[in-house]
Amino acid sequence: MIEQTDIAGSFILPGTSIAVNRMGYGAMQLAGRDGDKLVWGPPRDVEGAIAVLREAVASGVNHIDTADFYGPHITNQIIKKALSPYPDDLVIVTKISARRGDDGSWIPAFSREELTAQVHDNLRNLGLDVLDVVNLRSMFSIHEPAEGSIEGPITVLAELQQKGLIRHIGLSNVTAAQIAEARQIAPIVCVQNMYNLVQRSDDALIDDLAHDGIAYVPFFPLGGFSPLQSAALSDVAARLGATPMQVALAWLLQRSPNILLIPGTSSIEHLRENLKASTLQLASEVVAELDSIGRASGH
Ligand SMILES: NC(=O)c1ccc[n+]([C@@H]2O[C@H](COP(=O)([O-])OP(=O)(O)OC[C@H]3O[C@@H](n4cnc5c(N)ncnc54)[C@H](OP(=O)(O)O)[C@@H]3O)[C@@H](O)[C@H]2O)c1
Numbered sequence: 001m002i003e004q005t006d007i008a009g010s011f012i013l014p015g016t017s018i019a020v021n022r023m024g025y026g027a028m029q030l031a032g033r034d035g036d037k038l039v040w041g042p043p044r045d046v047e048g049a050i051a052v053l054r055e056a057v058a059s060g061v062n063h064i065d066t067a068d069f070y071g072p073h074i075t076n077q078i079i080k081k082a083l084s085p086y087p088d089d090l091v092i093v094t095k096i097s098a099r100r101g102d103d104g105s106w107i108p109a110f111s112r113e114e115l116t117a118q119v120h121d122n123l124r125n126l127g128l129d130v131l132d133v134v135n136l137r138s139m140f141s142i143h144e145p146a147e148g149s150i151e152g153p154i155t156v157l158a159e160l161q162q163k164g165l166i167r168h169i170g171l172s173n174v175t176a177a178q179i180a181e182a183r184q185i186a187p188i189v190c191v192q193n194m195y196n197l198v199q200r201s202d203d204a205l206i207d208d209l210a211h212d213g214i215a216y217v218p219f220f221p222l223g224g225f226s227p228l229q230s231a232a233l234s235d236v237a238a239r240l241g242a243t244p245m246q247v248a249l250a251w252l253l254q255r256s257p258n259i260l261l262i263p264g265t266s267s268i269e270h271l272r273e274n275l276k277a278s279t280l281q282l283a284s285e286v287v288a289e290l291d292s293i294g295r296a297s298g299h
Contacts, residue, residue, distance in 0.1 A: 024260055109139075195220075199294075245263075
């Protein structure tokens with residue numbers, strides 16, 4: 001039996017009493033793949049996916065990131081099968097504002113009707129009466145934050161929150177201006193943007209959010225579909241007797257106390273490896289060495 005631990009310490013979502021362990025889990029990798037269609041269809045090994053989720057929670061993870069457009073629907077259905085009835089302290093964070101095309105594409109979907117339908121899809125497929133946290137994912141550009149008003153969709157989310165379907169609201173793929181705009185309309189508990197050792201565009205934003213007590217949840221913490229590769233990272237890992245992925249996660253944990261991790265994996269071995277990163281302490285000269293990776297890549 002694995003002991004429950006407060007891995008990597010915890011963070012209280014602002015304005016709430018919700019304490020999430022800083023080492024969480026991202027469920028996107030649990031869906032399957034069909035040729036070029038990524039995050040599509042069922043995984044080859046559904047029982048393996050269920051085992052990954054159960055081991056994550058048994059190991060102390062109480063923050064799982066998902067979306068109903070993973071699969072679509074399938075990742076949420078696997079989460080329900082693996083973990084429902086859910087532990088009281090488990091926080092499931094989902095995201096809305098996209099749908100999938102038949103070709104696997106990610107299509108913006110943030111009209112009032114589409115957002116409302118996506119909240120109900122998440123509730124049904126996760127088997128919940130209320131969603132803990134819903135991130136509005138901005139889709140002005142699919143791959144990176146791009147300016148544009150999100151007043152309309154955030155207003156819809158705030159109304160769904162008032163109706164009791166959503167407890168808390170977060171944002172994803174957003175700029176600082178969009179965060180400020182949303183905070184005029186509703187309290188924002190977390191921001192989920194792409195960030196890792198190499199991709200460091202959000203350095204200033206992370207510090208600003210830390211100042212305001214808002215969680216920053218980097219997606220692609222390990223580099224995403226093509227995990228990070230760097231001679232400097234491998235060199236540091238070898239010296240510390242750790243793996244490059246563990247060092248990349250430990251660096252994020254030390255980067256700022258408001259950073260919450262959601263590394264994704266479909267492999268129980270990788271899950272175990274990633275969770276152990278929470279015990280890895282990096283000395284300041286090692287952090288400086290790792291910081292040079294981002295600078296060398298131009299970020
Ligand atoms: N808001 C957004 O727009 C957005 C976008 C993308 C993702 N997300 C969320 O962020 C989470 C994390 O992102 P991600 O899963 O795409 O990328 P990631 O965590 O950066 O990396 C996942 C990739 O790394 C591999 N991996 C994981 N642990 C490993 C290890 N110890 N050694 C070697 N390879 C390892 C995985 O393969 P294996 O399965 O083989 O381990 C997978 O290919 C997602 O699960 C999702 O919940 C959000």
